[in-house]
Amino acid sequence: MSFLPPGHPPIPTPKTGLLLINLGTPEATDFFSVRTYLKEFLSDRRVIEINPLIWWPILNGIILNVRPKKSGHAYEKIWNRELNESPLKTYTREQALKLTAALGKKDQLIVDWAMRYGKPAIADKIRALKQQGCERIVLFPLYPQYSAATTATALDKAYQELQSMRWQPAIRTVPPYYDHPAYIDAVAVSLEQAMKDLPWKPDRVLIAFHGLPREYLNRGDPYHCHCQKTARLVREKLKLSKDFLQVVFQSRFGKAEWLKPYAQDTVEGLPAEGVKNLLMISPGFASDCVETLEELAIGLKETFTENGGDNFAVVPCLNDSTASIAMLAEIASNELKGWLR
16 A cells, blocks of 8 residues: 655665675776776876876876876776676676675665776766665775775765765775675685696796875875785785795885885896796686786886796686675675665
């Protein structure tokens, strides 16, 4: 029996939403598509904390006229031709689809995905979930290690949309999962399996995390500590030494000091130390992307072999693997407790 007055718009059955949030990607590899993406990304005050009066002319006068061509070339090398999109978008979509099946509760739960930069936008997805009847939404930033430049800015964007809504959904956020047992297990298993599958034995394994300006650490960002703990727990899980499984930081940008040791410098110098067979893993990324598929698997491989290395490989990210979906489902379920019958 309905108690709605005549002419009242239909009210959807109350549901709960789970929104996966990843970094983002250009819509295409051409100059202007990449420029649009980079402009949004590099204009974020959480990412670039330089005084805007100094940064704006550098960004708009130099970087956005030079970097899109270089970045577009990198994306070209790893682009998903079949779907005409970046692998990051492909894998994030698949994670959402497979999580829907893994979590069940289809009559109560809607799983969706969004990007902090580019499309689909976080604001659009939050509004779409609300329109589908989601009175409660769990935000799940796909960043195992917390940083203001990743997790915080993704949540900022979500909160910004909430500020514009008269009828806000209730919100929960998934905390960083850098030391969650399911995450450590999944990373350790993927590394162990990769070492077994190689036709050669690695002399060293580099566990690479995306870099961050050293100044951000000095200001209190916990990212460096989270990365180090992830690496320590993986070492302990697999009973590996600190010398064998070594932490490095990739993707340095600009002239300021970033977290060390730098991946580029480390890889360049390893052959001279007798390391001829090198394996890399980058567990800070939930999905393979330009930083793993191009920067590591192509760029650093060239660096290693040009300096005397023999064999080089990169462990795939967890992506939409069975272990990945099971891990994401376990973590999400903790935040969904009490919200699903």
